[in-house]
Amino acid sequence: MTAGEASGPAPGAAPTTTVPRVAGAAQTAIGGRVMRPGLQGLLALAVYLVVFIIAFAFPLLRHPGLPQIGQTQVDPNFYIWSWRWWPYAVSHGLNPLFSGQIGAPAGWSLAWTTTAPAVAVVLAPLTAALGPIVTFNLTLLLCAPVSAWAAFVAARRLTGRFWAALMAGAVYGFSPYEVGHSGAGQANLTVIMLLPLMLWLALLWRDGKLSGPVFAGLLAVAMTAEFYVFNEAFLEMTVLWAAGLLIGFALARPPDRPAVARLARLAAVAWVVAFVLAAPYNVYALRHNSAGFTKAIPANSLNLRALVIPESGIFLLLALLALAVLTWSNRLTRLLVIMFALIVVVAIGPRPVVGATQLGSLPWARLWSLPFARSAEPVRLMLFGYLALAIILALWLAIPVRSRLLLISRWILGLAAVVAIVAYIPQASKGYTIPASARPPAERPAAALPAFISQGMYRHYLRPGEIVVIVSDRGNAGMLFQADANFYMRIAGGFINAALSDTTALPAPVEALHHPTAARERRFQAYVRRAGVGAILVERAWSSPWMSVFARMGLHGTTVGGMIVYRTS
Numbered sequence: 337m338t339a340g341e342a343s344g345p346a347p348g349a350a351p352t353t354t355v356p357r358v359a360g361a362a363q364t365a366i367g368g369r370v371m372r373p374g375l376q377g378l379l380a381l382a383v384y385l386v387v388f389i390i391a392f393a394f395p396l397l398r399h400p401g402l403p404q405i406g407q408t409q410v411d412p413n414f415y416i417w418s419w420r421w422w423p424y425a426v427s428h429g430l431n432p433l434f435s436g437q438i439g440a441p442a443g444w445s446l447a448w449t450t451t452a453p454a455v456a457v458v459l460a461p462l463t464a465a466l467g468p469i470v471t472f473n474l475t476l477l478l479c480a481p482v483s484a485w486a487a488f489v490a491a492r493r494l495t496g497r498f499w500a501a502l503m504a505g506a507v508y509g510f511s512p513y514e515v516g517h518s519g520a521g522q523a524n525l526t527v528i529m530l531l532p533l534m535l536w537l538a539l540l541w542r543d544g545k546l547s548g549p550v551f552a553g554l555l556a557v558a559m560t561a562e563f564y565v566f567n568e569a570f571l572e573m574t575v576l577w578a579a580g581l582l583i584g585f586a587l588a589r590p591p592d593r594p595a596v597a598r599l600a601r602l603a604a605v606a607w608v609v610a611f612v613l614a615a616p617y618n619v620y621a622l623r624h625n626s627a628g629f630t631k632a633i634p635a636n637s638l639n640l641r642a643l644v645i646p647e648s649g650i651f652l653l654l655a656l657l658a659l660a661v662l663t664w665s666n667r668l669t670r671l672l673v674i675m676f677a678l679i680v681v682v683a684i685g686p687r688p689v690v691g692a693t694q695l696g697s698l699p700w701a702r703l704w705s706l707p708f709a710r711s712a713e714p715v716r717l718m719l720f721g722y723l724a725l726a727i728i729l730a731l732w733l734a735i736p737v738r739s740r741l742l743l744i745s746r747w748i749l750g751l752a753a754v755v756a757i758v759a760y761i762p763q764a765s766k767g768y769t770i771p772a773s774a775r776p777p778a779e780r781p782a783a784a785l786p787a788f789i790s791q792g793m794y795r796h797y798l799r800p801g802e803i804v805v806i807v808s809d810r811g812n813a814g815m816l817f818q819a820d821a822n823f824y825m826r827i828a829g830g831f832i833n834a835a836l837s838d839t840t841a842l843p844a845p846v847e848a849l850h851h852p853t854a855a856r857e858r859r860f861q862a863y864v865r866r867a868g869v870g871a872i873l874v875e876r877a878w879s880s881p882w883m884s885v886f887a888r889m890g891l892h893g894t895t896v897g898g899m900i901v902y903r904t905s
Contacts, residue, residue: 380488384481391761393477400470405521410831412521413816420468420819422456438830440803447621449832452524454564468819479526484509486529490536491730504730511722524566552602559610587667636713637685647760651753652725659732679721685714786898789817793897808875812841872902
């Protein structure tokens with residue numbers, strides 16, 4: 337998909353923005369040549385990709401087969417496992433929302449986890465050809481640039497200006513939200529390109545490039561894909577679509593309100609289709625609601641300080657303020673400013689946080705106690721806030737002005753906003769990891785998989801489908817090793833969700849051996865017999881505290897390929 341040419345509205349279409357359009361704006365001159373919108377889109381994508389690789393993703397490009405992102409955390413290897421699990425389950429005729437491969441012997445329901453099935457299924461051919469680790473690294477490498485490109489496409493359609501749209505795309509795709517979650521390896525939160533593409537579809541319909549049925553059909557596909565990427569974002573998208581249409585209808589001139597109503601009807605049809613297509617997942621999830629999900633999870637709210645630090649927003653807020661002051665009569669400006677303010681108010685969550693200080697409860701605090709909001713994090717709504725800020729910046733930079741001083745000052749402000757965000761990429765990408773200088777030796781970052789796994793040595797020491805416990809200081813190592821071995825063995829333990837499993841990814845009787853006592857050793861031995869565990873696999877790099885524990889219980893290990901294999905029988 338590429339940015340279309342700027343054009344006037346078709347008869348009966350939704351009202352256009354009042355941002356003036358100049359002749360030839362649809363084909364921007366770059367380097368003395370006039371570039372078509374399609375080439376502009378390719379150029380923008382190339383720019384975003386180069387910037388992101390240099391600032392963040394060069395190690396992923398240099399060593400694509402190594403697990404690198406957040407290996408002291410549990411989320412990255414969960415998604416590596418998920419990229420392998422969905423194709424495996426579908427090709428083997430298994431229920432993909434339940435896995436007996438983890439949490440063995442009973443297995444675990446995946447209905448209340450964020451496995452991002454849409455991404456896993458789309459990337460299945462790459463996973464089959466290159467393996468889940470390479471595919472996961474490519475996911476993190478491409479998501480931010482492609483998301484920036486999607487925002488560029490929407491802003492380019494709205495303003496008709498290449499450079500303004502290029503800046504807007506950087507604000508969205510390289511936002512602290514996107515890069516921070518990329519650094520944490522939380523793949524479901526990095527796939528954010530669908531939201532600006534929905535806006536782009538609406539603008540194409542506005543300009544008469546799409547008929548109503550085609551627009552509704554494409555929007556339904558995008559909404560359905562968003563649900564199967566991250567259902568929490570689908571819920572938030574639903575609320576904000578409804579709020580935006582209501583506010584837009586209230587702000588529109590009376591002659592334009594029928595067009596807004598038509599847009600609302602088409603969006604409602606698309607949402608209903610998406611909801612029907614999501615029904616199988618929802619029905620299964622409601623029928624298999626886990627008791628663990630009743631556990632309260634503290635709401636992660638927007639820290640108001642983040643709105644005014646340079647790398648997150650002060651320059652963008654200044655652009656918002658300037659646009660509001662100079663073009664408040666523009667209904668689109670009012671819509672964007674009101675929507676951004678609404679997003680911030682909700683993202684604050686039940687209790688405002690300023691720096692390290694948490695203030696008192698807000699009137700809408702109980703909202704986060706509702707069943708469908710209990711596990712949602714308010715701060716994630718800022719994804720939509722950055723999209724609003726990106727469009728605001730594009731509009732600010734696209735307004736024709738006669739004053740050279742105003743022209744220079746607005747571009748200085750726009751460049752400052754983008755430079756601050758791009759300069760923050762290396763810091764944001766490391767925000768969820770421990771600095772190397774602060775890591776104790778047992779938490780040093782992991783690199784290549786042990787040869788026991790990568791070279792298939794496990795086939796000589798384990799039976800197919802045998803239940804094993806995998807001990808390592810890699811985060812969620814068992815699911816990583818199992819994914820690379822294509823589910824040759826079943827694992828006891830694993831991490832799937834903070835509300836449903838322990839962050840050590842170990843069964844409780846095994847985790848308790850970090851501080852061994854005679855009683856805990858007896859409980860461990862009883863657990864091994866009860867669960868049918870055939871072997872304990874300890875990664876050699878982190879084996880020293882475990883060797884003495886298992887030796888005291890009479891277990892004798894065999895060292896092979898970077899692992900120590902303890903047969904429990």
